[in-house]
Amino acid sequence: MTVETPVVHLRGGGTSLVVTTSGARLPRVLHWGPDLGDLTDADLATMETTASPAIGDSAVTYPQPVPVVAQLAEGWLGRPGVVGDRSGAHWAPRFVVDDVVVERASDIQRLRVASSDDAYALTLGVELEVLASGLVRVRAEVGNRGGTPYEVRALELGLPVPPTATELCDLAGRWALERVPQRRPFDVGTWVRESRGGKPGLEHAFMMLAGEQGFANRSGRVWGVHLGWSGNHALVAERTPAGSRRLSGGELPWPGELVLEPGTSSTTPWLYGSWGEGLDDLSHRVHRWMRSRPTHPRAPRPVLLNTWEAVYFQHDLATLERLAEAGAAVGVERFVLDDGWFTGRRDDTTSLGDWTVDSTVWPDGIDALADRVRELGMDFGIWFEPEMVNLDSDLARNHPEWVFDAGHGPGMASRHQHVLDLAHPEAYRHVRDAMSEVVDRLGVAYVKWDHNRYLLDAGHTPTGRAGVREQTLAAYALMAELKERHPGLEIESCASGGGRVDLGVLQLTDRVWASDCNDPHDRLEIQRWTRLLVPPELQGTHIGARESHTTHRVHPLDFRAQVALWGHLGIETNLLEASPDELDEVRAWVAFHQAHRSLLHSGDVVHADLGDPALRLEGVVATDRSEAIFQLAVVDRPITWPPGRVAVPGLDPERRYRVRQVSPVERSGSGVLPPWTAVAEGVVLPGVVLSQVGIEATSLDPDRGVLWHLTAE
Ligand code: DGJ
Numbered sequence: 001m002t003v004e005t006p007v008v009h010l011r012g013g014g015t016s017l018v019v020t021t022s023g024a025r026l027p028r029v030l031h032w033g034p035d036l037g038d039l040t041d042a043d044l045a046t047m048e049t050t051a052s053p054a055i056g057d058s059a060v061t062y063p064q065p066v067p068v069v070a071q072l073a074e075g076w077l078g079r080p081g082v083v084g085d086r087s088g089a090h091w092a093p094r095f096v097v098d099d100v101v102v103e104r105a106s107d108i109q110r111l112r113v114a115s116s117d118d119a120y121a122l123t124l125g126v127e128l129e130v131l132a133s134g135l136v137r138v139r140a141e142v143g144n145r146g147g148t149p150y151e152v153r154a155l156e157l158g159l160p161v162p163p164t165a166t167e168l169c170d171l172a173g174r175w176a177l178e179r180v181p182q183r184r185p186f187d188v189g190t191w192v193r194e195s196r197g198g199k200p201g202l203e204h205a206f207m208m209l210a211g212e213q214g215f216a217n218r219s220g221r222v223w224g225v226h227l228g229w230s231g232n233h234a235l236v237a238e239r240t241p242a243g244s245r246r247l248s249g250g251e252l253p254w255p256g257e258l259v260l261e262p263g264t265s266s267t268t269p270w271l272y273g274s275w276g277e278g279l280d281d282l283s284h285r286v287h288r289w290m291r292s293r294p295t296h297p298r299a300p301r302p303v304l305l306n307t308w309e310a311v312y313f314q315h316d317l318a319t320l321e322r323l324a325e326a327g328a329a330v331g332v333e334r335f336v337l338d339d340g341w342f343t344g345r346r347d348d349t350t351s352l353g354d355w356t357v358d359s360t361v362w363p364d365g366i367d368a369l370a371d372r373v374r375e376l377g378m379d380f381g382i383w384f385e386p387e388m389v390n391l392d393s394d395l396a397r398n399h400p401e402w403v404f405d406a407g408h409g410p411g412m413a414s415r416h417q418h419v420l421d422l423a424h425p426e427a428y429r430h431v432r433d434a435m436s437e438v439v440d441r442l443g444v445a446y447v448k449w450d451h452n453r454y455l456l457d458a459g460h461t462p463t464g465r466a467g468v469r470e471q472t473l474a475a476y477a478l479m480a481e482l483k484e485r486h487p488g489l490e491i492e493s494c495a496s497g498g499g500r501v502d503l504g505v506l507q508l509t510d511r512v513w514a515s516d517c518n519d520p521h522d523r524l525e526i527q528r529w530t531r532l533l534v535p536p537e538l539q540g541t542h543i544g545a546r547e548s549h550t551t552h553r554v555h556p557l558d559f560r561a562q563v564a565l566w567g568h569l570g571i572e573t574n575l576l577e578a579s580p581d582e583l584d585e586v587r588a589w590v591a592f593h594q595a596h597r598s599l600l601h602s603g604d605v606v607h608a609d610l611g612d613p614a615l616r617l618e619g620v621v622a623t624d625r626s627e628a629i630f631q632l633a634v635v636d637r638p639i640t641w642p643p644g645r646v647a648v649p650g651l652d653p654e655r656r657y658r659v660r661q662v663s664p665v666e667r668s669g670s671g672v673l674p675p676w677t678a679v680a681e682g683v684v685l686p687g688v689v690l691s692q693v694g695i696e697a698t699s700l701d702p703d704r705g706v707l708w709h710l711t712a713e
Contacts, residue, residue: 007044008102010109011035013134013285015275019111020048020065024097025074026081027113027126028065029160032136032223033275053243066160066244068126068138071095078240079190079248082124082142083154090120090150107132107292121146123265126157133288136273137228143265152258156236157271158248161223165210165245168237171529173203176517176550178498179529186210186245191237194252198419198455198468199230199500206501207532208235208247209279217607218278218649225249226533228503229269231472247273254466269504279532280606280650287535287605290506297490297510300597301537301568302333302379303590306448309518309549310574313340313347315361319576321372326575328376330583331590335373336381336448336570341366344393349416352388353395355434370442381446381490382438386431387475388453389420395430402427404467406459414453421460422474423467432478439486449479449509451495479508492540501530511540511568518544518572519551520563521703524616524633527567528607536620537601541567543586545574555703556668557582561589562631562705566600566620569593585665592664599627606650614638615697617646619708625652625687626712632697633705642672647694648710651687657710658682659695671706672699684713 006022007030018030018039030051039047053064060075067074069081073094085091095115103110113126123143130136138157144150168186170193171179184191193205200206209215211222227233227249235249249271251258260266276282290296305327311319315337324335343358344351357366370380389396389403391410396403396418403410403418410418422428438444460467483489490510493500497516506512514530517523523541530539541564547554564570569590575583593600600620608617614637619630630648651657660682661673674696676683685695690710698706 005041005044006100007041007048008100008111009036009039009044010111010128010130012109012130012132013288015130015134015136015285017128017130017136018044018047019128021097021100021113022048026071026095026097026115026124027068027111027128029068030065032159032273033162033221064242064244066158066246068128068157068159069095069124069140070156070158078238078244078246079156079236080154081156082152084142084150084152086120086146086148086150090122093117093120093122093124095122095124122150131289132292134274134285135289137270138273139268139270141265141267142260144260144262147262149262150260151256152260152266153253154250155268156234156248156250157268158236158246159223159225159271159273161210161245161247163243163245164212164221165223166213167211167215169209169211170205170207170235175202175496176515177522178202178204178515178526179206180525181529186237186239188239188241192234193236194232194234196232196252198232198458198471199451199495200502201454202496202499204499204501205235206529208237208249210237210245210247216278216609217280218609221275221277222279222282223247223273223275224282226272226503227251227269228272228507229472230475230500230502230505232468233269251469253469257466257469272503280604283532284604286533290535290538291602295507297537300594301601303331303593304334304336304381304446304568304570305332305575306336306338306542306570306572308338309545309572313345315340317362317369320369322576323574324369324373324376324378326583327571328378330571330575330587331594332571333378334381334446335378336383336446337366337369338383338448339385339450341382350390350392352385352390352417353393353420355384355431355438357438366442374443379445380442381448382442382444383448383450384435385450385452386435386478387420387422387451387471388417390417395420399427401461403461404455404458405461405464406457406466407464408457411457417453419453419455419458419471421458421467421471422478423460423470428474428478432481435482436485439482439489444486445488446490446492447482448492448494448513451500476504476508483508498526498530501534503533506534506538511538513540514567517548517550518542518560519548519553520555520560521553521635522551523563524635527563528618531605535601536567536605539567540570541565542570542572543589544572557585558663558665558668559703559705561586562707563633565589565593565631569597588664596629599629603628604650608646608649610646612638612640612643614702615643615646617648619650621650625655628710630708630710631705632700632708634700634702636702642674642699643697645694646697647692648690648708651691651710652712653686653688653691655687656684656713657687657690658684658713659690660709661698662707662709667704667706669701669704671704674698
């Protein structure tokens with residue numbers, strides 16, 4: 001319906017978004033945050049009046065409330081929304097609203113705004129949605145009605161946060177240590193985090209968060225934005241001298257990448273926005289929406305065995321069959337053959353692109369292994385790196401023109417590899433058909449899709465024009481097409497570990513590999529921050545080797561398994577080297593995971609805020625609050641000893657819970673147990689006592705943990 005009043009109130013999942021288009025101006029947000037209840041049109045109009053600032057000597061530079069698409073012509077001196085031009089002209093658009101439509105359904109409330117700039121022959125559509133979970137998302141479509149091309153150089157969308165949001169947080173990282181939070185004051189100026197490598201990257205900002213001073217897991221109101229896009233983009237926090245605070249994001253096209261020919265348009269990726277009373281609340285809005293999607297994996301996540309850290313490139317049928325048998329014997333449900341299976345691939349220096357089975361290593365093909373895997377009751381997965389090529393490969397020798405080249409040759413190698421330009425239709429078809437053939441022939445249920453080189457000077461041949469954006473779209477198209485051709489096929493997004501984890505790729509994939517680091521000490525942190533957006537069932541968490549292959553720290557099996565328990569569980573260590581006792585222990589952990597995964601993969605993730613940084617308490621609480629599992633992990637030496645009581649968050653204060661310290665195995669190391677843990681049937685306490693007072697923590701050495709199981713009486 002076309003709206004009467006220019007102020008629109010969208011609601012859902014505890015969130016209100018109040019937006020005005022008065023004066024036929026592009027949408028400006030009067031409120032994004034807690035639900036305001038029923039408001040009359042008069043209330044909304046008064047809200048707008050009371051949001052207008054006092055203006056002294058100049059109407060310029062006071063664009064309150066904060067615009068979704070900022071325009072120079074409306075007095076915005078910060079980062080502009082649409083940046084573009086028509087051969088140098090038409091660079092300062094002023095869009096005027098033509099139509100406003102509100103749609104309200106049970107799962108979504110949507111505002112569509114159509115606008116145009118007649119002088120520039122441009123159109124701009126803006127869509128704002130509040131989803132049932134309270135997640136907000138925004139996107140825009142810019143169109144060219146002129147007779148000549150219009151180049152869009154940036155299109156950034158933003159949402160406001162109030163002046164109480166004084167602290168910023170975003171994530172940094174590197175290989176095998178992704179998603180490390182960093183905080184700073186929200187000062188006047190602009191804090192920009194850019195991904196310019198053709199993927200979000202290992203150092204991806206992930207989410208730009210702004211919140212009340214000291215916002216934590218369970219307290220402090222906090223807002224955050226994320227761009228659902230796997231290509232180049234920026235996430236921005238900006239505080240203007242006029243007092244606006246805004247979180248924004250948008251693609252970063254290279255010159256020539258986003259040229260609108262006459263009569264065409266282009267739509268931005270979704271900018272997602274979530275808020276919460278603490279980070280857990282913010283994450284729940286994202287997780288609940290993810291879980292409501294029809295494409296969300298619903299079957300129990302099969303425990304998998306990945307061959308990478310078990311055998312690396314040493315593929316031989318007999319060993320891999322024995323590994324599959326060992327996996328099946330401990331309860332594995334999916335066997336994933338990692339890198340090293342295709343023609344010529346004996347190490348990482350050659351052969352990416354030659355996606356046929358290596359006949360020297362596999363004289364009779366991989367069929368026998370895939371069949372054996374299925375005979376053992378597991379499904380079969382395989383590794384590809386479809387967007388990459390080694391110059392030492394038949395593919396690159398036959399089609400050097402398919403390798404990106406911006407005019408100076410293929411450029412720097414990284415891990416000895418280059419990027420295959422999938423925007424060449426023949427290159428795309430070649431890779432698609434080669435993958436499809438392997439998937440068909442071997443009955444592949446799961447593709448681990450890797451991406452190990454950043455896209456730097458990625459130019460199409462022969463023009464040399466920038467090709468990063470088209471590559472991102474081609475990778476999406478290839479994923480979608482493979483899934484269409486092979487119904488039920490699951491895809492894992494991996495990029496040297498967690499280098500391509502975003503809500504764009506997650507609309508086409510079923511799992512992300514959070515990190516190449518399987519060291520449980522670091523993994524606790526990496527997984528916690530990946531959970532900011534990604535629900536646990538979509539996050540690969542593996543039991544790695546005793547001595548971590550990335551950090552060389554040594555950890556007992558029970559701690560490695562406890563940390564891996566929460567996500568989509570896997571095993572990534574050589575079970576053929578494990579003792580019978582260790583195999584029993586792995587079997588017990590896998591069975592424990594299988595017994596509890598329906599809770600682990602459907603409940604709300606909660607993280608306690610404890611005073612001592614050496615202690616962590618985090619868990620999953622059923623959405624009806626009837627059951628919960630927590631892990632207490634000690635990651636450093638607590639300053640005081642014993643550690644004292646810890647409050648258990650997320651429970652129903654009105655219900656009584658039976659609490660048991662549980663373990664599928666006998667624990668290693670020197671835990672000193674508090675008396676309550678010795679009560680075999682557990683202790684019963686009201687939720688309010690557990691969450692306000694807490695229970696005594698087990699005294700543990702560093703990198704040790706225990707599990708608590710809670711059931712409502
Ligand atoms: C990088 C990935 O992150 C690893 O898990 C593994 O698949 C290797 N690539 C294989 O080359």
